[in-house]
Amino acid sequence: MACCGSNSRQVTLKIQGMTCSHCQMTVQKALQGLAGVERVEVNLEAKEAVVTYKPDRVGLQDLKEAVTRAGYEVVAP
């Protein structure tokens, strides 16, 4: 698994609606299922997901859509 290459980008998504570890897992899986996503760390307390991805393979909009499809709302960025 490639990690932290020079062409990777990291973004912190602020997510609304996560209330328990199951929500956390759902968001984690939704993001990890996208091609081009290398690493996902969902923090339930902080209500955020730190995503490392390849911007040439997947865009910020795709990340946000995946979270939305899973039933949660991205409030930032």
Ligand SMILES: [Cu+2]
């Ligand atoms: Cu939950």
